[in-house]
Amino acid sequence: MHLKTGQTHPLKDTIAKLRQAYLMLGFSEAINPLFIEDDHIYRQFGPEAPAVLDRCFYLAGLPRPDIGIGLGKIEKIEGLGVDLDEDKIQSLKEVFRSYKKGDTSGDDLVLEVSSALEVEDETGLRVLERVFPELKELTPIASKTTLRSHMTSGWFITLESMVKNNPLPVKLFSIDRCFRREQREDASHLMTYHSASCVWMDDEVSLDMGMAVSESLLEYFGFEKFKFLPDEKKSKYYIPGTQTEVYGYHPQLQDWVEVATFGLYSPIALARYGIDQEVMNLGVGAERMAMILGGYEDIRKMVYPQIYSKKVLSDREIASMLRMNLYPVTDVGRKLMNSIISTAQEYSDVPSPCEFTVFEGEFMDKTITVKIIEPEEGTKLLGPASWNRIYIYDGNIVGVPHPTTFNGLHSLEDVAEDILGNLGKEIVDDLAIQALKKGVPTRISYLEGVAAQAAYRMEEMVVSGEEQITLRTTIAKSPSDVNLKLDKVAMRYITSKNKVIDIRGPIFCTITGEIKE
Numbered sequence: 001m002h003l004k005t006g007q008t009h010p011l012k013d014t015i016a017k018l019r020q021a022y023l024m025l026g027f028s029e030a031i032n033p034l035f036i037e038d039d040h041i042y043r044q045f046g047p048e049a050p051a052v053l054d055r056c057f058y059l060a061g062l063p064r065p066d067i068g069i070g071l072g073k074i075e076k077i078e079g080l081g082v083d084l085d086e087d088k089i090q091s092l093k094e095v096f097r098s099y100k101k102g103d104t105s106g107d108d109l110v111l112e113v114s115s116a117l118e119v120e121d122e123t124g125l126r127v128l129e130r131v132f133p134e135l136k137e138l139t140p141i142a143s144k145t146t147l148r149s150h151m152t153s154g155w156f157i158t159l160e161s162m163v164k165n166n167p168l169p170v171k172l173f174s175i176d177r178c179f180r181r182e183q184r185e186d187a188s189h190l191m192t193y194h195s196a197s198c199v200w201m202d203d204e205v206s207l208d209m210g211m212a213v214s215e216s217l218l219e220y221f222g223f224e225k226f227k228f229l230p231d232e233k234k235s236k237y238y239i240p241g242t243q244t245e246v247y248g249y250h251p252q253l254q255d256w257v258e259v260a261t262f263g264l265y266s267p268i269a270l271a272r273y274g275i276d277q278e279v280m281n282l283g284v285g286a287e288r289m290a291m292i293l294g295g296y297e298d299i300r301k302m303v304y305p306q307i308y309s310k311k312v313l314s315d316r317e318i319a320s321m322l323r324m325n326l327y328p329v330t331d332v333g334r335k336l337m338n339s340i341i342s343t344a345q346e347y348s349d350v351p352s353p354c355e356f357t358v359f360e361g362e363f364m365d366k367t368i369t370v371k372i373i374e375p376e377e378g379t380k381l382l383g384p385a386s387w388n389r390i391y392i393y394d395g396n397i398v399g400v401p402h403p404t405t406f407n408g409l410h411s412l413e414d415v416a417e418d419i420l421g422n423l424g425k426e427i428v429d430d431l432a433i434q435a436l437k438k439g440v441p442t443r444i445s446y447l448e449g450v451a452a453q454a455a456y457r458m459e460e461m462v463v464s465g466e467e468q469i470t471l472r473t474t475i476a477k478s479p480s481d482v483n484l485k486l487d488k489v490a491m492r493y494i495t496s497k498n499k500v501i502d503i504r505g506p507i508f509c510t511i512t513g514e515i516k517e
Contacts, residue, residue: 011194011303014290015175018196021220022173025213027198030172032154035059036146040153043272048236055181057147060140062106067096067132076131082117091116147179151197151283152237152265159201160273168277169202175286187298194286205280207242210262213282214246218259221293223248231261238263238281250292257292260284313493315392315440321487322390322397322442325480328455332363336370337455340511343372344447348382356381358511364462367516370454374510385476385505386447390484393431393439395499397479397486400432402445431502446476446507449483454511461513468514473507482507 023029041056042049069092078084095112098104104112114124128135148154151174162170175196182189200209215226231243246260262282270279287299296302301309313321328334336359343358350356352374359370374381388399450473461469476482482503494501 010294010296011287011290014293015194015196015286017221018217018284018286018289019173019175021217022175022196022198024220025216027171027173030158030174031176032148032151032174033157034148034154034176036148036153036157038144038146040157041146044153044156044237044269046236046268052149053146056149057179057181058142059145059147060142062138063141064100064102065134065138066100067134069093069096073131077117077127080123080126080130082119082123082127084117088117148177149180150178151176151195152235152281155197155199155279155281156237156265156269156273156275159199159270159275159279163201163273163275163277169200171198171200173198185300187300190287190299190303195283196286196289197281197283200280201275201277203277205264205278207244207262207264207280209280210244210264210282213280214260214262217282217284218246218248221250221289222252223250223259225249227256231263235263237266237269239266253292259289259292311489311493313395313490315395318395318397318490318494319392319440319442321490322392322444322479323485324444324449324452325483325485326453326456328452328459330364330459333455333459336363336458337451340370340372340451340454341448344382344386344451344509347372348380348386350381352379352381353377354381364459366462368458368462368513369516370458370511370513372509372511374508379508382447383475383506383508386445386450386507386509388446388503388505390442390444390446390503391435391439392442393435395494395497396431396435397494397499397501397503398429398432398435398439399446399476399503399505400436401505429502431500444484446482446503446505447509450507450509450511453483454513458513462515466515468512470513471511473509475504475506475508477504479503 019029038049038053038056038058041052045052069089074084074089092113095104095109095116098112099106099109110121110125110128113128114121117124117127119127154174155172158172159170173196175194177192178195179192182191185191198213200213211226211228218226225248227247229245229247230241231245234240234243243261243263245258246262247256248259249256260282262280265279265281267276267278270276287303290296291299291302294302298308300307328337339358343356347354347356353376355371355373357369357371359368361367372381385399385401387402389402391398391400450471454471457469457471460466473481479486479501484503486501
């Protein structure tokens with residue numbers, strides 16, 4: 001097994017750089033509360049809170065019902081083959097009481113019921129399903145708790161806890177998930193995103209601080225010029241007129257792009273948390289930054305490429321997914337495979353009928369004889385496609401005619417020119433010509449696949465005790481005819497792209513093996 005180096009995710013790479021940039025600017029890392037009671041939204045937004053809460057996810061939970069165990073339920077439990085007595089019934093009641101109070105979790109309910117009834121877990125699960133349907137009929141009840149829809153809702157709670165016990169200035173950053181109930185997910189919106197946000201709390205702060213932090217932060221990503229424009233959204237937790245959009249000019253992008261927003265928290269909202277200091281807040285959308293730097297146009301394809309992006313396999317990747325199906329296991333088996341190939345190369349053009357001994361001697365503690373034969377008259381030992389080699393070109397798998405040797409030629413370009421010059425009449429397919437000139441060579445010939453299969457079968461012959469075998473390959477029509485196997489991923493890709501697998505041609509190779517006494 002060969003383990004390759006894994007690939008990082010572009011969003012996580014961006015988050016790592018944002019984190020490093022904040023640390024270099026002197027901000028300490030914090031983790032803000034994720035579960036926010038909706039009264040905090042009212043404290044921060046005032047009259048605007050109902051509109052803000054419309055985009056929040058509320059948490060809900062299943063109520064824990066009172067579950068009685070009457071005579072009818074006892075009869076149903078016994079009807080499932082469970083022997084009951086007063087002690088078991090009392091134990092079952094205790095389980096449901098504990099579940100109602102929250103002392104027993106839902107995850108443990110099957111185990112606890114099974115233990116009370118002294119039965120296997122499968123039987124306990126059957127009892128819950130068939131005797132207590134009220135558990136399946138429960139409807140979630142919403143709480144007053146929301147998932148954090150914007151990092152600011154967490155910052156107010158964090159700063160409230162720190163304002164009395166921490167020296168000024170307080171400089172914190174947090175990069176974490178937020179959740180927003182968008183009407184729909186599309187190329188620019190997801191219901192969850194990462195906010196890379198910071199706060200600077202001191203006796204006096206100014207918009208100049210926001211400008212300085214945003215410029216320094218974005219310079220870390222290669223932005224060189226900046227401009228600041230009033231943000232028309234005008235969130236109520238900011239002082240009116242301070243909410244500012246940050247645009248940066250990136251030399252590689254050659255364009256101005258919106259990359260951040262900052263502002264000064266409203267003293268009215270801060271006062272509701274007992275904070276009389278001033279606070280500057282700046283936020284960067286990590287997904288937004290990753291899309292800008294990576295040139296992505298669809299946030300779904302960047303964040304969830306395994307779901308939204310159509311897989312594109314390179315020719316080299318397809319080549320790596322094509323392999324011999326049967327291959328000799330032993331060292332002597334692999335030597336036999338090479339002997340078959342070398343014998344075939346030496347005598348492939350000999351007129352038939354003919355017969356050549358590939359190997360004769362000890363093989364896996366047995367004496368065997370292996371031959372290549374062609375009994376019919378008027379042909380040759382091997383068919384003309386035996387030395388076809390397989391290339392991958394533009395997602396296609398193509399068998400291309402090759403000579404048995406390259407007459408001292410070493411580069412692929414020289415080999416291609418030699419083949420086109422000497423075997424051009426046999427290459428009538430333009431796809432084969434393009435594959436030869438521009439494709440990825442696998443260096444696998446049809447005969448090599450046949451030879452590997454034959455050597456493997458000889459190993460099987462010795463192990464199984466067969467006295468002799470004959471392997472006949474006639475005309476190749478698919479990879480399996482020359483002992484090749486294509487990974488299912490590559491096969492699906494080739495099919496979905498309407499590409500072709502063109503491995504065909506006459507081989508007419510017969511290999512025999514016989515165990516000698």
